[in-house]
Amino acid sequence: MAAAVVVLFGIREVASIAGPVVLALVLVIAVSPVRGWLNAKRAPVWLQVAVPFLIVVLVLLGMVGILTISATQLASLLPTYTDQFEQLLADAQRWAGTHGLSNDMLNKGLQAFDPGRILGLVQSLLGSLIGVLSALFLIVVVVLAMSLDAPVTTRILTTGEGNRPQLVTALATFGQKTRRYLIVSTVFGLINAILDMVALSLLDVPLPLLWGVLALITNYIPNIGFVIGLLPPAMLALLDGGVQTMLLVIAAYIVINVVTQSFILPKFLGDAVGLSTTMTFISLIVWTFVLGPLGAILAIPLSLLTRALLIDSDPSATWAQALVSGRFPKR
Template sequence: MTDARVSHGDAAAPSQPGLPRATAVLLTLAALVVVAAGAAAASWLVAPVFLALVLVIMVHPLHGALVRRGAPRWLATAVLVLAIYAVLVVLAAVIVYSVARLATILPGYAAELNGVVTSTLELLGRFGVGPDQLRSIAAGLDYGRFVQIVTGLLAGLAGLAGNLVFLLSLLLFLGVEAAGAGPRIQAVATRRPHVATALREFATGTRRFLVVTTIVGLVTGVVDAVVLTFLGIPLALLWGVLVFITNYIPYIGFWIGLVPPLLLAILTGGWGSAIVVAVVFLAVNFVLTSVVQPKFVGDAVGLSVSLTLVGLVFWAWLLGPLGAVLAVPLTLLAKVLLVDADPRAHWLDALVGSRPPAPPPEPTASPD
């Protein structure tokens, strides 16, 4: 009787309690802070590695298409690597050439810029701004400093050539190993099916993001280039291409693409031309890239618009300008690893996903 009672008591004894919820939350936050600090310290490595991963994911379907058409695997892998290199070279060339051309043509408009500054100061004087305030404003407007900033930016981009060798080597090895990505994911699926599904969702969502962003950026770039050509803005086609490239940066890419043509519109056509350029960019670029595109991107990758904006600020702060460009894929990767890959965290998808979860089905009444 005693043995039975003891045995029954052991079976009914509660299991060892886990950590209190508050302690678990604090430990999780502390771990995230440590990881973020490490990523920020190694941003020179993390950002290029993730850029290489995104480029490989973007071009990888080309490998499968060539293999299905009967091409040898070595040829499909070589074409994949060359396509990755071509995408990287085109993107880098457009950005560097845009900054270089802007830094080259701006000194030729020094007289026009001085005239714009003088007329602006006169207009301020008519509205009651005194001579002392005008002198302080004029002293703060240093055209040479602005040109120095632009040339410094160009020098910084040129300084990336040292990391280019590492990036190209990484792209080569990732491109070669991408041919065996399918069997690797399948091996993961045998032990961790949720992780494998999350990784597949990350690759699919990244491609959807790139497709939607490319289509919207192409439309806005063509419209802007046509309008700028009609207004006689120098290098209109180049600024249209720049708009297309900067469209990959959520929210703030619009403002980056606006600055060069707006500045040249002021110098070549005055404030009237600048107002037309600003109105066109606001009507086309802002509506498409800041209203329409986030909605389609959110639906394509499963991220809410608010989370996309917060992710943009966070990754730009953590990894720098390249983090802003890769903000959506980085946020998507964090979501699939922390939420989608863990069945216990699926409830978080109701807060960070693009769509509210479907209501549970109502229980059917059992027949009497």
């Protein structure tokens, strides 16, 4: 435990470097099937490196562009809702007075659910993400280096099966689980984002593209990602269209996410993660503390990597595998 604390605080001190490096690793793992397909087609080595690399770069550039433009629009839009918020406050105070509630209780509740604070939190989150993605040069260089080393790394791991078979198997399993988790989560995240954007557009909520991108990003955050993606558009709907519009936004988000996340996603994802609900939530807290907002998004891949290195590679750690996965060990 002491060693874990030292390591985590050490990573936290270099989070500006560790975060982009881990993100680059996850992106390389995500596009590795493209390299495998090109290798099976006997494509030149330079093409096996260039195509996955360009896919990653284009995705990063697209995310940076959308987030930067949308965050700028949000920053210019928020000050225009000052009058609406004051009107909502006055209406709430009148309603509280007619129902026998004190203004002190109402003010405390409004301070806790101040839309300006929530939208300000979103601005902070977007700013952090833009800050990470703006280190594009570092991420691109690391992705290129990893892409160039991928064929050699595969051969090195293959030759190590005789000396450390458990470790080689654990790392291979980590790559497979991470890739499946990313692909399935991205597909369903895109579906959720598109449906959310359609619903917000029909309800005339401003900046539907921004909230769609936010829904896609928060889809990678376990347990609380749905709430983070819902609060900002709901608060903006309250300021722009009133309570009825806010309730319609909440209802639309709940219906879309419950159908996809609760009924459809588990059938495709299955046991790909291999982490219990408790371990997933603890992972979210720990990696957010260590790497900030990027740690929340990468919590599952980072936990899978930690499990591969410390648990799955140890033949005597069957009990620990059962503990983190929430499943009884096979007899």
